[in-house]
Amino acid sequence: MIKFYYHPSPNPAKIALFLEESGLDYELMPVDTRKGEQFEPEFLKINPNAKTPAIVDTDTGATVFDSTAILLYLADKTGQFLPEDKPAVRAEMLSWLMLIATGIGPYSGQAVHFKHFAPEKLDYAINRYDFEAKRHWGLINDHLEGRDFMVGDSYSIVDMAVWGWGGPVPFVMGEDAWSLFPNAKRLFDWISARPAAERAGALKQKHAFKTEMDDDAKRHMFPQNK
Numbered sequence: 127m128i129k130f131y132y133h134p135s136p137n138p139a140k141i142a143l144f145l146e147e148s149g150l151d152y153e154l155m156p157v158d159t160r161k162g163e164q165f166e167p168e169f170l171k172i173n174p175n176a177k178t179p180a181i182v183d184t185d186t187g188a189t190v191f192d193s194t195a196i197l198l199y200l201a202d203k204t205g206q207f208l209p210e211d212k213p214a215v216r217a218e219m220l221s222w223l224m225l226i227a228t229g230i231g232p233y234s235g236q237a238v239h240f241k242h243f244a245p246e247k248l249d250y251a252i253n254r255y256d257f258e259a260k261r262h263w264g265l266i267n268d269h270l271e272g273r274d275f276m277v278g279d280s281y282s283i284v285d286m287a288v289w290g291w292g293g294p295v296p297f298v299m300g301e302d303a304w305s306l307f308p309n310a311k312r313l314f315d316w317i318s319a320r321p322a323a324e325r326a327g328a329l330k331q332k333h334a335f336k337t338e339m340d341d342d343a344k345r346h347m348f349p350q351n352k
């Protein structure tokens with residue numbers, strides 16, 4: 127059984143989708159990051175980086191943190207949602223997974239931070255992260271031109287990684303941002319229409335997560351300001 131340390135946000139969404147798609151048995155372990163639960167000593171033993179998602183696999187004793195590592199672990203464990211097992215295809219899968227992990231995620235996160243949450247509106251920072259978030263989504267969009275999936279011709283963990291960050295696209299880059307990325311939007315919509323994606327999205331209702339980004343939440347989320 128998988129213990130799934132979860133908050134309703136983009137990186138955990140990738141894992142929620144995998145768990146729902148694969149049918150693996152899992153237990154939801156809410157971590158309310160707006161209340162600072164990511165810093166509790168018991169959780170830090172599971173993820174020293176104090177972020178969601180993380181998992182504990184009680185079948186194997188494995189603890190895995192960081193969404194890309196978890197996707198790879200679960201895909202290897204189940205043999206599901208992996209593209210064709212050939213070195214060239216695996217290399218392509220790893221390349222795109224890392225681009226999403228190091229490009230889409232961090233630049234989107236910083237774009238949100240400087241646009242919506244930073245105490246001062248810094249034009250330079252807003253412009254830089256908006257530009258980089260759009261540049262990375264542009265790479266995904268261009269790659270999806272004339273193809274249904276990110277790698278090979280089947281739905282894989284790379285598509286799930288894209289989907290996780292698809293939800294907040296308008297919040298990250300503006301209300302009309304999807305119009306810039308029609309191929310990525312097509313993939314996002316295709317996944318969102320799947321019953322597993324609906325179930326993954328509904329997980330946020332299984333716990334009363336704090337939704338306000340008040341001063342207390344900001345102290346937990348942006349500890350440099352303490």
Ligand SMILES: N[C@@H](CCC(=O)N[C@@H](CS)C(=O)NCC(=O)O)C(=O)O
Nearest residue numbers: 135136137159177178179192193347
């Ligand atoms: N590289 C990590 C990033 C994890 C991450 O930033 N998680 C966010 C949610 S999307 C979080 O837990 N934020 C709480 C915080 O920063 O305190 C991954 O891909 O899992």
